[in-house]
Amino acid sequence: SAPGYVERYDISSNLPKQRSDADWSQDFQTGMPIGIVVNSGLDPQSADDDTVYVSMRAMTGDDNETIGIWELTNITGFVAPEHIVQPTLYPGSGGGNINASADLTIDYAGNIILFENGNEELFMISPPHNADTYTVWTRSADTINILPVVSVRENVSLPKEFSVHQNYPNPFNPSTTIGFTLPVNGKVSVVVYDILGNEISRLFNGSVDAGYHAVVWNAVNNVGRAISSGMYFYRVSASLSDGRTYTSTNRMMLVK
Numbered sequence: 001s002a003p004g005y006v007e008r009y010d011i012s013s014n015l016p017k018q019r020s021d022a023d024w025s026q027d028f029q030t031g032m033p034i035g036i037v038v039n040s041g042l043d044p045q046s047a048d049d050d051t052v053y054v055s056m057r058a059m060t061g062d063d064n065e066t067i068g069i070w071e072l073t074n075i076t077g078f079v080a081p082e083h084i085v086q087p088t089l090y091p092g093s094g095g096g097n098i099n100a101s102a103d104l105t106i107d108y109a110g111n112i113i114l115f116e117n118g119n120e121e122l123f124m125i126s127p128p129h130n131a132d133t134y135t136v137w138t139r140s141a142d143t144i145n146i147l148p149v150v151s152v153r154e155n156v157s158l159p160k161e162f163s164v165h166q167n168y169p170n171p172f173n174p175s176t177t178i179g180f181t182l183p184v185n186g187k188v189s190v191v192v193y194d195i196l197g198n199e200i201s202r203l204f205n206g207s208v209d210a211g212y213h214a215v216v217w218n219a220v221n222n223v224g225r226a227i228s229s230g231m232y233f234y235r236v237s238a239s240l241s242d243g244r245t246y247t248s249t250n251r252m253m254l255v256k
Contacts, residue, residue, distance in 0.1 A: 002032055002059040005027050006025075006026045006033055028056060030059055033055070033056060034055045034056065034098060034101075034102050035102065035105075038050055038051070039051045039052075039053065047075050050076075051075070054104070055069055067087060067098050068083060068098070069123075070082065085112075085114065098116055102117055102118065103115045159181035159211070160183055161181070162244070164248035165179035165180065167234065175218045176216070176217055177216050178190060178203070179214040181212050181213070182211065182240065184240050185208065186210075186239055187239045188207075192232055200221050201217060228256075229254050231253055232254060235249045
């Protein structure tokens with residue numbers, strides 16, 4: 001019930017915790033948090049660059065200011081939340097309601113997905129790598145209308161460094177996703193090798209804009225044939241427009 005709270009606790013010691021032990025507590029006087037997801041930053045050992053996204057349900061029918069998605073940044077020191085998605089503002093959205101069983105998630109490339117089952121809508125929002133929102137409005141199981149792109153926010157945040165994420169899932173069968181980030185535009189290649197160093201599959205080779213990206217490998221080689229179980233390596237090489245070059249190699253396991 002309202003008010004709903006989003007709180008942060010240090011659970012590394014002195015368990016159990018009480019509400020008075022919270023590092024900070026953010027209350028939403030007219031809203032109920034329904035879904036919550038954390039987008040980890042580039043430093044896996046620190047929460048300083050993590051971001052929390054919260055989907056909010058309004059508690060009164062005439063409250064169109066609370067519903068949507070709220071963003072909390074710098075969750076170690078805490079920064080007041082920003083209302084980044086308000087469904088009623090987007091063309092084609094039924095808006096006005098987020099059901100109690102709606103949920104929020106984030107994909108491997110950092111895109112936020114809001115499952116809003118009150119009006120049977122799916123919002124796919126893509127901060128921080130661009131300011132586009134794609135709204136998919138479903139009214140029945142066999143009808144999907146793709147609506148125009150609209151803006152989420154004016155300030156766009158790009159990654160500060162080149163990085164390559166561990167593939168997910170890992171181990172995998174039959175496909176896995178490899179994510180990487182670029183601080184500026186550049187040319188990127190993503191290549192899979194076997195344990196002997198033989199090239200198995202060249203997943204991508206071309207120009208890429210600054211931002212967050214991901215490629216999918218379906219466990220086939222360069223001629224489209226399925227490969228056997230075992231250990232493989234993927235190498236992401238980048239030549240950036242500012243002259244910097246990077247190469248990162250990680251292991252992954254295919255299990256059939």
